[in-house]
Amino acid sequence: MFEIRTLAILIPALPLAAALVTAVLGKRVLRGASHWPSVAAIGLAWLASMALLIQVHRRASETAQQKGLAGYEQIIPVGWTWAAVDRAYLQSDLQPGAQQAGFRFRSFRIAIELRADPLTAVMLATVTFVSFLVAVYSVGYMHSDPGYWRFFTYINLFVFSMTMLVSVSNFLLLYVFWEAVGLCSYLLIGFWFRKPEAAAAGKKAFLVNRVGDFGFALGVFLLWITYGTLNFHDGADGTLGILGLGRLAGGPGLFVSGATGTAICLLLMLGACGKSAQLPLHVWLPDAMEGPTPVSALIHAATMVTAGVYMVARCSPLFVAGAGALEVVAVIGGLTALMAAIIAITQTDLKRILAYSTISQLGYMFLGLGAGTRVGITAGMFHLFTHAFFKALLFLGAGSVMHAMGGVIDIRRFGGLRRRLPVTHWTFLFGCLALAGLIPFAGFFSKDEILAAVHARAETHLLYEILYLAGIFTALLTAFYTFRAYFVTFHGAERIPEEAGEHAHESPRWMTVPLVILAIGSLVLGALFWWTEGFAHFLAKTPSLGYVTRYGWAATEGGSHLAVAVTSTLVAVAGIGLAWFLYPNRRQLVEQLARAADRVALYRLSAGKFFFDPLYLALVVRPLEGLARFSYAFDRYVIDTLVDGIGRMPVRLGASLRWSQGGMIKVYALGMVLGLLVLLGAMLW
C-alpha cells in the first residue's frame, strides 16, 4: 500500500498537474479531448483518497487504543516554507513559558504542511468522489462548448484548491485556499462571461464572499496575536498549535475564552457564513446558478459551500471555549434553514429551488455543529457527507433536464417528463427522497441525527427547543418543496418548451452513469454508516472532535432518537403528501392557498426571497454608490484641479527660465560668474 505521506501529497498534486496540462495544451492540442487529463487525475485522486481513508482509519484505531490521546493526526511537511518573519508582534502569547519571559515577539513562520486525520480523510474522499463523477458528467454536459478546455482547467484548479483547503494545517493557508476556491467559484459562475447575468452573478458571489472573508481574515489576525501561532498542530520545537494535541490535552485552560474567544469565533463564523451561504450572506448562492450546472452541483452544492461547515467543525474547540459562540452558530443555522426552505416553496426555477434547498441544508449542518456536542458535530459532518451525494445528484438531474429542454429551467414551462427522461426521473426521485429525509434514504439518517442532537440539548436549553421545532418545521417544508419540484417536472401532462426541439430525449451515457452511481449512494450510504455507526466513531478520532467529546456538552444520546426519528419521518411524509395532493393538477387551489398565505405577507416574503436583495441594495449598495459618486466628483473636480495645477508648475517654471538659454557665450559666462559671486557671498557672509 501507499504511505499516508505519498497519498496526502498526491491527492492535491494530481489535479494541479492536470490543471496545468489542460491550461497549457487545452486550447491548441487537446481541444475536444481536454477532459482526459482531468477525469484521469481526479479519478486517481479519488482512489488515493480512498487509500488514504483506509490507512487513516487503521492508524487512528491503533493510535487511539495505544495512547489514549485526544485523537489521531499526522503532519506531512511538503518542504517549503512560504513565509518566515523573525520578529512578529503578539498581544498575548499562549505558549508555555512565554508569559513569564514577557516577550511580545515570536517568529512568524508559515510552512506548507499537509495533515491527515479522520476529518480531512472524509472530506478528501467526499470531495474527490463527487468531483470525479461531476467531471465525468461534464464530458457529456459541456460537450462542444467553446470553452471546453477552460472548463476542465478551472475544475481541476478547484479540486486542487479544495483538497488543499481540507488538507492544510494552518489558518493562513486555510485562508489562502479559502480564497482560491472562491476564485475558482468566481471563474466558473462567470464561465459564460458573455452573458451579463453570469458576469454579474460571479461578481456578486465574489463581493459577498469578500465580506465574509474580511471577517475570516480578522479572525486569523486575532488568532495570531492571541495564540502566537497559526498552525493547527503542535510544532516539533514544542510550540503548541492552536488545535494541536498538546493544547487539546491541556483542556479549556489553554484556550482563549471571554470576549476575545467569542470575537474569534464570531469572525470565523462570519467567514463561514460567506462561503457556506448562511444568513445574512446567503444572497450570492442562488445567483451563482448562472454557472454551468455541473459547477452548481460540485461547487455550489456538494463541496465548496461546505468549507464553512468544515472550518467550524475543525475549530470546534475554539467555539466550545468562546462563550455564546455555539449558540450563535446554532441560531444562524436554524434561521437559515427555515428561511431558505420558505423561499424555496415559491421559486419556479428548478436550479434556484435546489440552491435554496442547499442553503437550507447547510443551515441544518450549522445547526448540528451549533449543538456543540460530539454527536451534533459528527451529525453535521455526516449530513455534509450525505448531502454531497444527493444534492449533487439533484443538480446533475436538473442539469440533465435542462440539457433535454434546450436550456429551459423554469418548471412552469415543462411537465410530465418521466417517460421522456426515465433514468433522470428515477435518479431524481431518489435524490428527492433523500433530501426529504425519508427512511431508508441517506438524508434521513443524517438529518435525523442532527435533530436528535438538537433535541438532546433542548432538554436543558430553551433556545434549542425553539431551534428543534424550527428544524422539524423545516423538514416539512423541505419535503413539500422538493416534491413540488418533482411532481411539476416529471408528472402530469407532458409539456415540452419549443427551445428543446429535437433534443428532448434522455441524456448520453457520460451523464446518466454518474446519476445512477450517485442515486445508489443516496440510497445506501446513510443506512450503511448508521448501521455500523462507523462514521461518527471514526470522525470522533479527529483531535478537535476528541476534545469536544471530552470538554464539550456531555450529551450521552446515541446517533438517533426514536421519537425524533418518528416525528421527522411523519413530517416528511406529510410534506410529500401535500405536494402530491396539490401538484401538478390543482392549480386553482394552489393559487387560493397562496393568496390566503399572503394575507400575512407570507407568500410575498417567500417569492420575494425575504427581500434581502432590495434590502442590501437600499442599505449597502446605494449608500456606497452615493459615496463613490461623491468621491469621484471630489477626485475629478477638487483633487484633479489641484494636481493639474501642481503638474503645470514645473512647465511654467521651465517657461520662465527659457530666456536664460539665449545662446550667447557672454551671457552664459556672466551667469556663471554671477552664480559664483552669489555663492561666495553666501559662504563668506
Next chain:
Amino acid sequence: MSAPVVVLAPEIILVVVAATIYVAGAFARSRDVWVWLALGGFLSAAVAMVMLSVGAVGGPISVDGMAIYVRWLALGLGALLLLTSSRPSGQGSTPEYVGSLLLTVAGVMLAAASRELVLLFMGLELVSIPTYILLYLGRRDAASQEAATKYFFLSILASAMLLYGFSFLYGATGSTHLAVIGQRLASPEAGSLWLARAAMVLVLAGLGFKIAAVPFHFYAPDVYQGTTHANAALLSVVPKLAGFVALVRVVDVALEGARDDAWPIVLILAVATMTVGNAMALWQQNLRRLLAYSSIAHAGYMLIALAVSMATGFGTTTAWEGMAALWLYLLVYAVATVGTFAALSCLGRGAESVQSVEELTGLPWTGGRVRPVLAWTIGLFMFSLAGIPPLAGFWGKLAVFASALSVEGPVEGIRGWFIVLAVVGVLNAAVAAAYYLRIIGVMFFRRPLGVPRVREGTGGALAVAIFSAVLAVAIGLGPGIWFRDARRAAIIEAEAPRPLPMAAGGVQTADAGLRPGGEVGQGVGFGSGL
C-alpha cells in the same frame, strides 16, 4: 621611487597608445585600425589595472576604493564611447578622434588617483582639452563649431575658477597635498578659515561646470544640441565622472574645516540643479537638448548624495552611504545615458542623425530588424532614467533618497533639511518621468510618420546600446553586487586620524594616521576592486 610609475601604468599605457595613434595616423590612412588599436589600449590598461593595483603609494597618488572604482568605470565607459563613435566623421580624422578619447579617459583615471592639487588639475585638464578637439572633430558644420567654441570658452572660464580656488588652498595652507591641506585646516592653529571657504566655493564652481550643475550648466543644452550623439554621450558622463571624483576628494574629504558651512550650499545647488534641469527638459523638442537637461537634473540627484556625505561628516556611516549612493547613481546614470545616445546615433534621416523627438514617432512599428530593437532599448533606458523598478535607475534613486532620509547630524534641524531635500528629489523624479515617458509615448503609441534610416557603420553603437540595456536590466534585477562595489568606492584614503566605517563586504578599513613631522603615511591597499 618607481612606484608611482607602476601604479599609473594604465594611464601611461593609454597616453602612449594615444600618442602612437596621433603620430601614426599622420602617416597612414586607415580607419578601423585605430579603433582596434584603441580598444587594445583599453584592454591593456585593464590588464594593467588588474595586475598592478596591488600596493598603495603614498604621496600624490592613492589607489583607494574610490580610485579603483572610478578608474574601472572610466575604462569601461571609454570602451563603450569608442564603440559608439566608431564612425566619427568619415573625413580622415579618426586617429585624432580616437586618440583624444583615449586621453580623456586617461585624464579621468589620473584625476581619480591623484591626491594632490597640481596632479588633480592636470588630470582634469587632460579631460578638458581633448574634449575640445573631440567636439570640433564630431561634425564639421556651423552648429558643431559653435558648440565647440562655446564649450571651449566656458570650460576655460571654469578651469580658471578651479585653479583660482586651488591657489587659495595653497595660499592658506602652504601645501598642495590634499591630506596635508586637510590636516592643517583642521588643526587648532589654523585660525580663520575664510580663505578655505572662498576656495571651496571656487572649486565648487569650477567643478560644477564639469558636472553641469546650476548655475554653471548653461553650456550643456547648446553644446549637446550642436554636437554629435557620440560626443554628447561623452560630455554627459566623462566630465561628470572626473568632476565628482574631484569634488569628493577636495570638497568632501580634504576641506574638513570649511565643510560644515558648505553643505547647505551644496544642498541648494542640488535643489536648483534638479529643478531647473527637469523644468527646462519639459519644453524640449530636440533629443540631445532634452537629454542635456536630463543630464543636468541627474547631476542634481547626485549632488544630494554629496550633500549627505558632506553634512554628516567624513567617516560616519551615513556619509559613507551617501558616497556609495553617489557612485551607484553615477554608474546607473552612465549606463542608461550612454546607451540612449548610442541607440540614437544608429538612426538617421538623410545624412544626419535624428534630431527631434518627433522623428522617433512609431519607431518600433516601422519594420526592419534593427529599428524595433533600438526602440525597445531606448524605451528601457527612459524607464531606467525615470527610476522605474526593476531597472538600474530605480536602485540609484533609492540609494540616494534613502541616504538623504538617514541623515542625523550633529547640527540642529539638519534632518529636516534633508527630508525636504529628499521630498524635492522625489517630486523632481516625478516631473522627470513626464518627459521620459513622453519619448516612450511618442515611440510606442503613435503611428509612424516616416521611417528613420538605420545609418551605416553603426554596428558598434548598436552593440553598445544592447549591452547597456542588458546591463541596466542586470543591475536592476541583481543590484547586490553593484551596491557592494559602490560601497567599496566609498572607501577613501584620507589619512584622517579616525577609522572609516566597516565596509559591508568585509573590506579592510583604512586607518592610516598622519605620521609625525607632517610626512604622509602609507595608505592601506584594498586589492583589486571589482
Next chain:
Amino acid sequence: MQVSVLPVFLLMAFVAGLAVVLILVGYVFNPGRPTPVKRMPYESGMDPLHDTRRRFDVRYYLVAIAFLVFDVEILFLYPWAVVFRSGPAWVFGGGMVFLALLALGFIYDWKKGIFHWR
C-alpha cells in the same frame, strides 16, 4: 606657518608703477605722427576689433600655437636644467620623456603640413 606676502605686494606695486611710467614716457616723448598701421593695437597679427564674420587665415594661428608650445617648453626646461644633476636618475629621464613627447608633437605637426605655408 604663513609665508610673508610683503614681497608679492612689493612686486605688484613695482609692476603697476612701471606700467604707468612706461605709458607716461611714451605719451610725453612720442613724435605724434600716426599712420593707420601704427594705430593698430598689434603690429603683427590681426586687428582684434572688427566684425566677427571677417575671414582670417587659420594658418597663422596654427604656427602661433606651435610657436607657443616650443616657447613654453623653454620655461619648463630652465628649472629642470638647474636641478637634474642633483636629483636621482629619473629626474633626467622624466625630462627626456617630456622632450620626446614634444618631439612627437613636432613630427605630427610637420606631417600634417602645418609648417607648409602654401
